[in-house]
Amino acid sequence: MKTVRTISELRQSIDYNKRVGFVPTMGNLHAGHLDLISTAKAQSQLVVASIFVNRLQFGPHEDFDSYPRTFFEDTRKLEASGCDVLFAPGEEDLYPVPQGFEVSPPDNLAGILEGEFRPGFFKGVCTIVLKLFNCVQPNVAFFGRKDYQQAMIVDHMVNQFALPVDIVKVPTRREVDGLAMSSRNGYLNDAERADAVQLYLVLCQMRESFKAGHNISTVEEEAKHHLQSRGWKPDYLTIRSALDLSPLSVIQKEGNPPPGCWIALGAARIGKTRLIDNLEFNVN
Numbered sequence: 001m002k003t004v005r006t007i008s009e010l011r012q013s014i015d016y017n018k019r020v021g022f023v024p025t026m027g028n029l030h031a032g033h034l035d036l037i038s039t040a041k042a043q044s045q046l047v048v049a050s051i052f053v054n055r056l057q058f059g060p061h062e063d064f065d066s067y068p069r070t071f072f073e074d075t076r077k078l079e080a081s082g083c084d085v086l087f088a089p090g091e092e093d094l095y096p097v098p099q100g101f102e103v104s105p106p107d108n109l110a111g112i113l114e115g116e117f118r119p120g121f122f123k124g125v126c127t128i129v130l131k132l133f134n135c136v137q138p139n140v141a142f143f144g145r146k147d148y149q150q151a152m153i154v155d156h157m158v159n160q161f162a163l164p165v166d167i168v169k170v171p172t173r174r175e176v177d178g179l180a181m182s183s184r185n186g187y188l189n190d191a192e193r194a195d196a197v198q199l200y201l202v203l204c205q206m207r208e209s210f211k212a213g214h215n216i217s218t219v220e221e222e223a224k225h226h227l228q229s230r231g232w233k234p235d236y237l238t239i240r241s242a243l244d245l246s247p248l249s250v251i252q253k254e255g256n257p258p259p260g261c262w263i264a265l266g267a268a269r270i271g272k273t274r275l276i277d278n279l280e281f282n283v284n
């Protein structure tokens, strides 16, 4: 694997006669990231990964400074998983001057759910993803379904700007107990780690109650109370359309689960750590 830092070194390292697959990351790689790499290897001829902790997508009181930086272990994992090129720019390489041009995704996609609780987050994500796409010029890029809203917004950005990149969404990798893998799981102490799976379990419970025909607001309230009773602080626990994350628009009656593709999504704090997860399901 070749590791490069600057945009010009990067472009010289890529053979553009090959189908280039790209996996953007912020490092601290776990098995979920490595699934992205193996999917990229299966669907392209040259795999480029990036590691860049993007300041623009962190709020002023968020964990930019403490975000885990584990470059040495990350390069070892990437090398072992068959990544061809690692792009690991410094801030001075990607933001040599303050990034004045930014990509503002529309509020109906980016002002809800994560965007409501992390204002500016998706603007930061879209700006860096567009920039990384311009640096790497991939044919195909891979995003995890754990960050469902992020992958959906990137998909819309690619379509609206007619970017020549296919977006592939890769299933969430879970720990044995069901907890979705995330770099932020490393912040949890033992007791928090033991309870962390409750976010996933409550999403499973929401799916079952919704499928059984319970009213959506009852389903959401019960989920919220369940986590709160264990000391969690939920930001949102909701069921939305999996197509565009819109809420249920018609008055839903008890005993009448609406057919379609749905997704239960949750974000909640356990101690100082904020976790997110989701569960997609169909109702026939």
Ligand code: PAF
Pocket: 024, 025, 026, 052, 054, 057, 125, 128, 129, 147, 150
């Ligand atoms: O999902 C992430 O790790 C980041 O949001 C991304 C896509 C690498 C952009 O910084």
